[in-house]
Amino acid sequence: MSGLSWGILGTGSIAQAFARAVAKSNSGTLSRVGSRASDTAQAFVEKLQADKNADVAAGAKDFAPSGDYEALLADPAVDAIYVATPHTSHAQWAIRAAQAGKHVLVEKPAALNHADTMAMVEAAREAGVFFMEAFMFRLAPQTRKLVEMIEGGEIGRVRTIEASFGFHAPFNASSRLFANELGGGGLMDVGLYPVSVARLVAGANDKQGFADPINVAGSARLGETGVDEWAAALLTFDNDVIAQLSTAVSAWLPNDVNIYGETGSLHIASPWHAAGVEGGSSAIELRRFGKDTQTIDVPQDKWLYEIEADHVAECVAKGLTESPLVSIADTLGNMRTLDQWRDSARFRFNAESNKKAWPTASRLPLAVSDAARMQTRTIEGVAKPVSALIMGCDNQTAMPHASVQFDDFYMQGGNCFDTAHLYGDGIMEKLLGVWMEDRGVRDDLVLICKGAHTPDCRPDAVRPQLEESLERLRTDRADIYFLHRDDTSVPIGEWVDLLNELKDEGKISVFGGSNWSKERMAEANAYAAANGKQGFGVLSNNFSLARMNNPIWPGVAACSDDDYRTWLEETGTALFSWSSQARGFFTDRAGPDIKTDHDLVYAFYSDDNFERRRRAYELAEKKNVHPMTVALAYVLTQKMPTCALVGPRTLAELRTSLAVFDLSLTPDEVAWLDLRG
Incomplete structure (x- = not known):
């Protein structure tokens, strides 16, 4: 077993217990301890060097104190960091340690909540270093x-x-x-x-x-x-x-x-x-x-903590990252x-309040990563390029989770967020608004708002819903606005006139329909052209490799058929696809004999879709990617400008979607996947 050089970050009693174990062990050496105060670090070292156990005292002979966490992380002699600060700062220093290329053992609990733990894990995965929570028992x-x-x-x-x-x-x-x-x-x-x-x-x-x-x-x-x-x-x-x-x-x-x-x-x-x-x-x-x-x-x-130190050293020696x-x-x-x-138990810590943003997990200013590989799309009427993946704000109900998800999406180059007046009775819009204001990134983003969902799919509901959404979001405008549903009994001119009024007032820029038919989209644009007004420039319908046979929810619509696809291509209308990965149809959640998800069965189960799924799996194996990645690449490899709405619940799910930018499909492969070749 090769030796592991340890840095100890923190000087509490648990850090002392672990340091004694490392000093006694044969698998590692004590290199440096970091504290915010040099005298505290010095006292920590001296106590170990005077330990009554001769092996511990000898193992701490070359232990060096440091009154600076950053110096500890920058020390090239240190291979691994044991994070033993209060758990409210575990994420900060575990992430910084991983970014410094150090293996990470973080004292339990890993962090204050699951959200920060996700951020730590992803930082370690990105850096390719070992990560473990120090659960010694x-x-x-x-x-x-x-x-x-x-x-x-x-x-x-x-x-x-x-x-x-x-x-x-x-x-x-x-x-x-x-x-x-x-x-x-x-x-x-x-x-x-x-x-x-x-x-x-x-x-x-x-x-x-x-x-x-x-x-x-x-x-x-x-x-x-x-x-x-x-x-x-x-x-x-x-x-x-x-x-x-x-x-x-x-x-x-x-x-x-x-x-x-x-x-x-x-x-x-x-x-x-x-x-x-x-x-x-x-x-x-x-x-x-x-x-x-x-x-x-x-x-x-x-010793109990010696077992822990030896286990980490053994894993690292084997090249394991967990x-x-x-x-x-x-x-x-x-x-x-x-x-x-x-x-x-209805218990959150004061810092986790939904009324203020959770700080970045690393406690560093938010910035786009140098390694970000997000692609963008140019959408006529939108002032800035739009990220090809769009963060769906429909599942974040607590500030820590929302902040960590939004931060990571932004760091990966994502700049477009999809909201709706209906979602979560407004909680998602409020969380996004707090986050945007705290991070100061509103002008960097493309913000999508939606309103007029059934049963309020009527022109007089749009303005008050939009204004309430903007108030929740703490902004004065939406870059893109979608009518969430269509009521075909409403004369098309009423919709177009209303949306143009809101555009002229500066409340929205580009607008269109979500779950609208091709005929109504075309009718809206014909009316706009005849009356010197702005037409519907964007569409948000279901579009995926697996075609939606039946609507998942009442009033929703797809645009995968040949006629609608041709119209989109000829008009250049930008498509913002929802359920672009067909609700998990391209995972092991689906299969001819797997019928536990009734919505999935109702919407996507058919012979032709299972053949598309089979081809996606075949191509995925050939290209060494997940079938979901193939399905997402299909959506983003279309002739019309296409963006895909994604709703990751975890950072790991977002990473799965980001893998699409490492995959390219030829026109022949796209046609073959869709049973056209």
């Missing part, structure tokens, strides 16, 4: 033995889990345990342990690394600082496992784990620190009906579950 021999027993069926199928971790600490409003601004409370300090073990055991029940719950029902008692002083939750998994969890910083809890199965139960009296920080032996009790309790002793010959025992997906799932627990 997951690496302990006792935990590995527990997984082995569950997978081996020692108690049959697991039915229920009981796990708790809590203690009573004297109240101190400014301490990290109770301070809102430091992400205090039981959940983020110790509640993540019961969540982690429940997900681990539920996964082991099916010989999987972990499982994510399908339902989280949480409750919490919030104290005077607004953090959870004690809390409980019920987690339900799709394999019928139910977990009862509890945590506290103001109540003594059993701090153990009980797992009940078909034929017996397991009890772990010391699940979180196993045999102890400096090793020894721990035990798992196996109980079966009618039999004596069996105690399984589990030796631990290394741990097989504490994977990135596992960490993201744990953070998502903690968010769900807090959401269920």
